Amino acid sequence: MTPANLKLVSSVRCFNGEQRRYEHVSQTLNCTMQFSVYLPPQALRKDRVASVLWLSGLTCNDENFSSKAGAQRVAAQLGLALIIPDTSPRGEQVADDDAYDFGKGAGFYVNATQQPWAKHYQMYDYISKELLNLVTDALPLNGQMSISGHSMGGHGALVMALRETGRFASVSAFAPIAHPTECPWGHKAFTGYLGSDRELWREYDAVELIRDGKKCPPLLVDQGGADNFLAEQLNFTTLQEAAEKHDLIAQLRLQEGYDHSYYFIASFIEDHLNFHKTYLKS
Amino acid sequence: MTPANLKLVSSVRCFNGEQRRYEHVSQTLNCTMQFSVYLPPQALRKDRVASVLWLSGLTCNDENFSSKAGAQRVAAQLGLALIIPDTSPRGEQVADDDAYDFGKGAGFYVNATQQPWAKHYQMYDYISKELLNLVTDALPLNGQMSISGHSMGGHGALVMALRETGRFASVSAFAPIAHPTECPWGHKAFTGYLGSDRELWREYDAVELIRDGKKCPPLLVDQGGADNFLAEQLNFTTLQEAAEKHDLIAQLRLQEGYDHSYYFIASFIEDHLNFHKTYLKS
Numbered sequence: 001m002t003p004a005n006l007k008l009v010s011s012v013r014c015f016n017g018e019q020r021r022y023e024h025v026s027q028t029l030n031c032t033m034q035f036s037v038y039l040p041p042q043a044l045r046k047d048r049v050a051s052v053l054w055l056s057g058l059t060c061n062d063e064n065f066s067s068k069a070g071a072q073r074v075a076a077q078l079g080l081a082l083i084i085p086d087t088s089p090r091g092e093q094v095a096d097d098d099a100y101d102f103g104k105g106a107g108f109y110v111n112a113t114q115q116p117w118a119k120h121y122q123m124y125d126y127i128s129k130e131l132l133n134l135v136t137d138a139l140p141l142n143g144q145m146s147i148s149g150h151s152m153g154g155h156g157a158l159v160m161a162l163r164e165t166g167r168f169a170s171v172s173a174f175a176p177i178a179h180p181t182e183c184p185w186g187h188k189a190f191t192g193y194l195g196s197d198r199e200l201w202r203e204y205d206a207v208e209l210i211r212d213g214k215k216c217p218p219l220l221v222d223q224g225g226a227d228n229f230l231a232e233q234l235n236f237t238t239l240q241e242a243a244e245k246h247d248l249i250a251q252l253r254l255q256e257g258y259d260h261s262y263y264f265i266a267s268f269i270e271d272h273l274n275f276h277k278t279y280l281k282s
Numbered sequence: 283m284t285p286a287n288l289k290l291v292s293s294v295r296c297f298n299g300e301q302r303r304y305e306h307v308s309q310t311l312n313c314t315m316q317f318s319v320y321l322p323p324q325a326l327r328k329d330r331v332a333s334v335l336w337l338s339g340l341t342c343n344d345e346n347f348s349s350k351a352g353a354q355r356v357a358a359q360l361g362l363a364l365i366i367p368d369t370s371p372r373g374e375q376v377a378d379d380d381a382y383d384f385g386k387g388a389g390f391y392v393n394a395t396q397q398p399w400a401k402h403y404q405m406y407d408y409i410s411k412e413l414l415n416l417v418t419d420a421l422p423l424n425g426q427m428s429i430s431g432h433s434m435g436g437h438g439a440l441v442m443a444l445r446e447t448g449r450f451a452s453v454s455a456f457a458p459i460a461h462p463t464e465c466p467w468g469h470k471a472f473t474g475y476l477g478s479d480r481e482l483w484r485e486y487d488a489v490e491l492i493r494d495g496k497k498c499p500p501l502l503v504d505q506g507g508a509d510n511f512l513a514e515q516l517n518f519t520t521l522q523e524a525a526e527k528h529d530l531i532a533q534l535r536l537q538e539g540y541d542h543s544y545y546f547i548a549s550f551i552e553d554h555l556n557f558h559k560t561y562l563k564s
Contacts, residue, residue: 012508012540012541012543012545012546013506013508013539013540013541013545013546013549014545014546014548014549015548015549016549019545067349067350067544067545068349068350070352070355070548072545072548073352073548073549224295226294226295257295258294258295259294259295261294262349263294263295263296263301263349263354264294264295264296266296266297266352266354266355267295267296267297267298267354267355
C-alpha cells in the first residue's frame with residue numbers, strides 16, 4: 001500500500017498509536033522532504049480515520065509540533081491522525097537566507113515566482129496537492145480532514161482553508177499571521193518570494209481572502225494576550241473585524257497572559273482538536 | 283520572599299499556571315545553575331502546594347522535560363508544582379568530556395571524589411540539599427514532595443528516595459538505570475567520578491540499596507519493551523527481583539512497544555503524577 005516513493009524513517013509508540021517520520025522525493029519542491037504523522041490506535045486496527053493537517057511556524061520543521069504540543073494524547077482519544085509537514089524545502093542545493101524569517105524554515109506556504117526561490121519554494125502546491133495526495137494514498141485516512149497551524153502556519157492554514165473550498169471540514173489557528181500584506185514578516189516574505197505584484201500577495205492573505213468573500217469553514221483562533229508579536233505582526237483585531245463583517249462561523253479568542261510559544265499551544269490544543277472533531281466524520 | 287541569590291530568567295503562562303526558569307549561583311557546585319519550575323494555578327492563588335521533583339536523563343537540561351513531557355496539564359489539574367533541575371554543573375570553567383554519557387549533561391546524581399570532577403560534580407548534594415532548601419524557601423510549596431525521573435534521572439530518583447528516608451512521599455521512574463554498578467553507563471560514570479572503590483559505588487545503586495534493606499517509599503516504574511537500552515543498560519528484571527524479595531510497595535510495569543524517548547514519557551506521565559498525588563497531601 002505504501003508508494004515506492006515513500007520511506008518510513010522512524011516509528012515509535014505514543015499513546016498506543018504510532019508517531020512516524022517519513023521521507024520522500026518531492027516533485028513539486030525538487031528536493032527530498034521529511035514529514036511526520038501520528039496514527040491513533042484506531043488507525044493501527046485498520047480503521048480509516050479522519051485527520052488534522054498541522055502547519056508549523058517560523059524556524060520549525062515537522063518535529064517541533066510532534067514533540068512539544070502534546071497533541072497525540074487527544075488525537076488518540078478522538079481517533080484522529082495528525083499530518084505534520086516541514087515548513088520549507090530542504091537540502092544543500094536549496095537557496096537559503098541567513099535570517100530566521102526567510103528561506104529555509106520560512107517557506108510561508110506560497111508558490112514563489114522570484115529567483116532564486118521559484119525552483120524549490122512551492123510550498124502551497126506541495127502541501128495542498130502533492131503531500132495530501134501522498135498521505136491519502138499511503139495511510140489509513142478516510143478523506144475527512146481539518147487544518148490548523150501556528151503563526152506562519154496559522155497563516156498557511158487560514159489561506160489554504162479559504163482557497164481550497166470544500167477540502168477542509170474546519171480550520172483553526174494559534175496566533176496566526178492573519179494579514180501578512182500589512183506586517184513586517186509578510187512584507188519581507190512576499191516581496192522576496194512573490195515580487196512586487198500586490199495582487200498576487202492578496203491570494204496569500206487571509207484577511208483579504210475573507211474580504212473578497214471566500215467561503216470559510218468553521219473557524220477557531222486562539223491568540224495569546226502576552227504574545228510579543230501581537231502588536232506588530234499578527235493583526236488579530238483586523239481578522240476579528242473581517243470575520244464579523246463577513247459573518248463567518250468563527251470563535252476568535254484572546255487568551256490573557258499567554259505568549260507565542262509551544263507552552264501556549266499545548267495549553268489549548270485539546271480545545272482545537274475537540275473543535276475539529278465535531279466537524280469530522282470518523 | 284525570593285532569596286537574593288535567585289534570579290527569575292523567564293516565566294510563561296501554561297495551563298493557567300506558570301512555567302518558570304530560574305538561575306542561581308550554587309555553593310555546592312561552584313558554578314551558576316539554571317532550573318525550571320512549573321507552578322500550578324493553585325500556587326498562583328497563594329496556596330502552598332505539594333511538588334514532584336523530576337530528574338532528567340543523559341544529555342538533557344531542565345528544558346527537555348519542561349517542553350516535551352506534557353506534565354503541566356496534569357500538574358495543573360492535580361495542583362502539583364514540578365521542580366526540574368539540570369543534570370550536571372555548567373559553565374566554561376567546569377570540566378567536561380566529549381562523550382554524551384560523561385561530563386556535562388551526565389552528572390549521574392553523585393558526589394564526585396575524583397579529579398578533575400570533584401570541584402563541580404556534586405549533584406547529589408546539590409539537589410538533595412541546596413536546591414530543595416532553595417525552592418522550599420522561595421516558592422509556595424507545602425513541603426510534601428515526591429520524586430521521579432527518566433533513565434539516568436530514574437537512577438537518581440530511586441537512589442535519592444532510598445537514601446533520604448522520609449523526605450519523599452513516593453517515587454517513580456521511567457526506564458531507570460536501576461543497577462548502575464552492573465552496566466556500561468554506570469561503570470564508566472562511577473569509575474570516572476568515584477574511582478575504583480566499589481563500596482562507594484553501592485551508595486548510588488538502587489538495587490544494592492534495596493538489597494541492603496533501605497526503606498523505599500511506594501514505587502511505580504514504567505519500562506518500555508522496545509527500549510534499545512533495556513538489555514544492556516537498565517537491569518529492569520534485577521530491579522523487579524530485588525523489589526519482590528524485599529517486599530517493596532511497588533508496581534513495575536513493562537509497556538510493550540514503547541521506546542526510551544519522551545514519547546514514552548508523555549504517554550505515561552499522567553499515571554505517574556496521579557500515583558504521586560495519592561501519597562501527597564495538598
